[in-house]
Amino acid sequence: MPEAIERCEYAFTCPLPNGLHARPANTLERLASGFSSRVSIVNLNNQRVANAKSVLSLVGADIKSGDSCVLKVGGKDCDEAYRAIVHFLETEFVSCDEALPAPPSASRKNWLPPVLRNAGVAVLFGLPVVSGFGRGKIVFVQALRLPEGLDEAAPVCVEQELKNVDQAVAELCRLISQRLEKKNLSPTEIGVLEAHLSIAQDVELVAYIRKAVKEKHLCAGRAILEAFAFFSSLLKAARSELIRERIADLRDVCTQLIAELYGTTDQASVELTAPSIVVAEDLTPSQFLNLDKQKLSGLVLRCAGAT
Incomplete structure (x- = not known):
């Protein structure tokens, strides 16, 4: 029995x-x-x-x-x-639980200093999360995608792609764990790495990727993009802004998994050569931490929150 x-x-x-x-x-x-x-x-x-x-x-x-x-x-x-x-x-x-930063003040919304207002320049308003102003050249960061030149039309060997997925996940978890062992990490860096390790070894994420490979005969990279789309849609639907903002961590982990698979994601780390304003759909925590803060004058993000 x-x-x-x-x-x-x-x-x-x-x-x-x-x-x-x-x-x-x-x-x-x-x-x-x-x-x-x-x-x-x-x-x-x-x-x-x-x-x-x-x-x-x-x-x-x-x-x-x-x-x-x-x-x-x-x-x-x-x-x-x-x-x-x-x-x-x-x-x-x-x-x-933990205390969250106060939401950005709505005071002086869409306010411009007289010199700019009188100049008649075209202005796009967003939600400021840090006071002050910045000036620099525009640097664009591309969205998550597979490397150019990857032939997705080629026949897929399911067993090999599953093996590739498992190896990429294992290697990324090893690298993140190794980074966590470094001394002098800031609390922010530790928090980011711990969140990434948790997502990288998430049983539901890995199961979704493997299922997409087996049932749809997708290459490992495309399966990761499908998993990202699925789970990010769940997070986007959340009532909590704090949960919606975790899409950046998910994107970061998927970017790193694709890099483990192919050596690149066409999302090379952003190099700032002069005072710059970085413009992107979103910026992953890893990308932000790797920016040269001495040359970063500002961020303009379409999908981001105060945290």
Whole structure:
């Protein structure tokens, strides 16, 4: 007879002022991944079911402060997993949140100094997140794409592409872990690297990429782009701006995976040779950290938030 699988459920209300964003999701994912049992969280407000062993799945469930949720645990070590996770939810969960920067002030909206207003120049207004002004040459950064010259029409060997995916994921995780061991990293750098490591080894992300290769016979790079489109659409639909902003981390990891596969993504690191204004659809955390801050006069981003 097959071994009986126990199932446990626990109802709770999200206590996090900023909802279930990346930091608390990382902590919950690490805890759930320590058990063989299936662990999921259901957001009763929108009926989304999240795999608790996947940060992308957790933040994609769009769990806001006050949302009613149900923890579901099923498997051989159900009781042990249930006790540990419920204890976490009842004690440490609320302390995983962090204060967010104040939103940009709406005062003096669309204000121009008289010298510019009287000059009659064409002006495009955005949402400023830092006071002051910058002047420099425009440097454009391209969106995520596969390297030019890659023949996607060529026949795909599914087994080889799956092997390529696994090798790229393993190597990227190794490199990120290696970077985390460096001394003198700033808290911001540590936070970015930890978020990237969590996404790079995310079980749902890797499963989606592998499924796209097997079922659609896509090359590994195209499968990664499809995975990015799928998960970024989930994050874009979130009510929380903090969750929507995590698309940059996802794009960053996918960019690095493609670089591991092909040696380049046509998104070479941006080199600033003079005071510059960087213009992009978005800028990944890695790209921002690698910019020469001595020559960076400003950023103009279409999809970005205050954090």
